[in-house]
Amino acid sequence: MRFHTRKWVKPEDLNPNGTLFGGKLLAWLDEELALYTIIQLENPRIVTKHMSEINFRSSAKQGDIIEIGIDVVKFGNTSIALKCEARNMMTRETIISIDSITMVSLGTDGKPKAHGKTEIEYIKDRLED
Structure with a gap:
């Protein structure tokens, strides 16, 4: 799995138990999945269609x-x-893993639009002549 982003758990990210609020983590994941998809499909109009079962396995605290x-399963x-995973770099534990997420490319009319992509493209490959 290729890890793309790091987030620092701050006081505003905590629940009343003093640990990372699950909704905050899911928002981070959804945003990162959208950004990754926008770059891969070269389309700023992306929506999350589906996420499989979500199982919180550990947590995180302030600091x-x-x-x-994120890994691509298929186009x-x-x-x-x-699929994606969030892990706590301090404890080395997986906090959450989601085995199946479907992101959909949309046209200007808001309806699904074919993207024509069949494999992962890396920035270094796009920059080469």
Whole structure:
């Protein structure tokens, strides 16, 4: 799994128990998945269609650093299937993993649009002549 982003757990990210609020972590994941998909499909109009079961396996506290990883599972006609993981870099524990996320490419009309992509593209490959 390729880890792309790190987040620092701050006081405003905590729940009443003093640990990372699950909704905050899911918002971070959804944003990172959207950004990754926008870059891969070269389309700023992306929506999250589906996330499989979400199971919180550990947590984080203020000051911890969370790392978010994403892998492509497959490319569809208008979508991309991904999986992701968030882990606590301080404890080395996985906080959450999601085995199946579907992100869909939309046209200007708001309807699914074919993207024509079949494999992961890396920035270094786009910059080469």
